[in-house]
Amino acid sequence: MSDTISPYRSVLYVPASRTRAMDKARTLPVDAIIFDLEDAVAPNEKEDARATLVATLAEGGFGARRQIVRINALDTEWGADDITAIAPARPQAILVPKVNSAADVERLAAMLDAHEALADTRIWAMMETPLGILNAATIATAPRMVGFVLGTNDLAKDLGARTRDAMIHALQHSLLAARAHGLICVDGVYNAFRDVDGLAAECIQGRDFGFDGKTLIHPGQIATANDIFAPSPDELELAQRQIAAFEEAEARGEGVAVVDGKIVENLHIVTARATLAKARAIAELEAA
Template identity: 50%
Template structure:
């Protein structure tokens, strides 16, 4: 867990908006996605590309993980976006609608060809039924791919629900897809970010979806507005109670190992503690320390 990187809050920012790019330098999010896709009009794509790449290369965003979302491979802007992003060397390049292992391999080859530095990772957006069904293969297709980003709006569109899943409490229509993507991420050691919550006025709904995503196992949430950052940061960080519980488990375990040559099971506050609980406690503390280090 020494190399754990917090991604509690990853905020989309339109790269065509100079004020937004400047404001992003002071927003307390863990990561930024400088967007060239949905948030940018066709006639502004070229200027947005230049602005995003300049921002990513500037070094002015402090500890924040800075990524660039390029336009999809089926668009006229994709090749130029990818080449420019590779040259800028952000922390990651986010690609929409990645649906197969072969697409990942093509993207990784192109990043190598365009001279992307080793630290520039590939983030794949999982937002189609095909991607969900092949998520494990996608994750294993290249070492460049380190993060899944759930594209819940596009996934919802392709499911043909009777009403918008974004307004269904509990996100019932999406749960199968979210769970399958999570299983693939955990099976392959890939980080995974939950999708966006569209209604920025609905704070209670947003916080409830953060809680659900955290309980499911997501590493963090993608956001559409700076007002959502604090809520995501709190939701995806270990609580004070969880940190104290983890410390207590580790103390009990260490004490148990010093008695009669050690034991595979100890008790803590009346609960049985095994090695798997110790691993969870260590991860909780690693996440806590990584957040404190920010």
């Protein structure tokens, strides 16, 4: 399943230093996993975490779940060594934090080019700095780019923002840049992992903005994200009726149809078919 059609409803951060947590991730109904070498790993554990992660990825067992490794920022003492250490595991993708410009991604891409084992490794960018948000459109065009992950905690810190509403422009700007260049875009984390209602509200908002899914910090958040970011039965039924009505209209030589008293044009059919394709991709992932 390619990145462009894989579901990313739930994207779980897992510390690369915790073998038990990574083992458990093999059994979780999560769409994608971010194996974290950055914030979740203390400085004195970085080296051991790399070795643990390489062994875990080599062992496999993650099925169709997409696998992303978050390295340390390239301007730290650990970033370059992270790349060298994990190269033998041939990770599907690398998530680079603190991206400020396309040059940061270009630098990483050049480092990946130096490792034959990383020839197929894609790049995701953490969008978590004010400068990175402002440069989102050019970052999206950098080599090997496949997706954005919103780092709302770091962004809030840098902005001095106290609420999610204060970051709405940054969220939408990042999403706009991602969509303009065909990238996946995943919303930031919800910190109060026991607050199911709060998580649901934020997932609904993110879904309605257009995000592909939600980054998560606890397995208990997976079911909520999976449910909200998946097409509902009503949405699937409507999509099928729109397609059927439009095809009937075309057969009559007409360019529009009417469903539930609303005009249905070709643009609605594009959305309807994308909705059905997403449902099929989710079913394929869950069956794997």
